[in-house]
Amino acid sequence: MAVHLVTNPLHLLLQSFDGVSLSTNLSYLVSMEDKLSSSFQATSGNEQMASFQIRQYQDKDYDVVREVYSTGFSEHLNAVCVQALKRTWVHFTVVIFILATIALSGCLLTTLLATVLLLLGAREVVRYLFNQGVQLGLREDLLDIKASYMKEGQVSCFWVAESKGNIIGTVAILPCCTQVGAWELKRISVRTEFRGLGIAKALCQTALDFVLCHDVQNVVLYTSMLQTVPQIGILQN
Structure with missing residues (x-):
């Protein structure tokens, strides 16, 4: 099973992105000594602790998820x-x-x-x-999140990271519409004040564990030059 990091074609319109391709064995990504569970403890560089849990999306999360996406996208x-x-x-x-x-x-x-x-x-x-x-x-997948990611019979899902009752991050995965037989990691976003705590890594690991259980062989992540370095770190760590 392989994970591929590729450039989002839409970002090329800005002429300020370069594509980087990453191919790695997904079995390595999930063969960690300590198996990830639904809750995590993350430590920042200054030794501050942040506790959070990852759970599947619920209808009550709709407005906050869309706000997290909008804010995270605009920050670039x-x-x-x-x-x-x-x-x-x-x-x-x-x-x-x-x-x-x-x-x-x-x-x-x-x-x-x-x-x-x-x-x-x-x-x-x-x-x-x-x-x-x-x-x-x-207007697209986030207009009806349940219909896009949590349709019965489809190997796809949407998760949120929650800390003290507040949503602080998101991730999703679904069949890729541009590459037959591949699944796409989408909507990876973590609120600014919670970055650097391993939350994005935990979110991605949750999604990768999910598709691994469904015998998915290829996963793609569309990204940009600005996101390449941290996201390569998420996948390789």
Whole structure:
């Protein structure tokens, strides 16, 4: 059984993501000395403890799950803008724009203002694309979570991580619509204040254990350059 980490094609629209492929044996992922259970204890770098449990989605979770997804997705906006500014083609475009503006206006102040407006406009375009991405998710599988992930007879499920009665993370898995015979990890999100505590790892492990029990041979995770490093760590740890 293999887990594959691949780039989400939608993110390529932003031209600020690179694809990384990870293939690993799922039997290694689940052959841990201490078998994961429905509740976990996680420790952060400063030795603070966070107790949480993972359970299946319930109807009462609907609004909070959608809010966790929307917030987590939108948090990548600034990081995407920073990554885009590091791109060679972006540098080249800005330089060409500056030179053209100087040639046309002959004024450095005008050029400076025009460049600032260009960058602000580009950021708003990225914000618009992010908002469209959020709305797409809310209109698709998250519109009816039970119908999408918990349909009787379908090997799929949606889980939430809960701490002190509050939902702090989510994960889901279902048959992949783009790769026949594969299942897709989806909606991996953890609230900012609870990151770094092993919650995402525990959520992913729960999903992988679930499909392993159903003899699933391939799992894919669509991700981006911004998410690649932590998510590779989740899968390999």
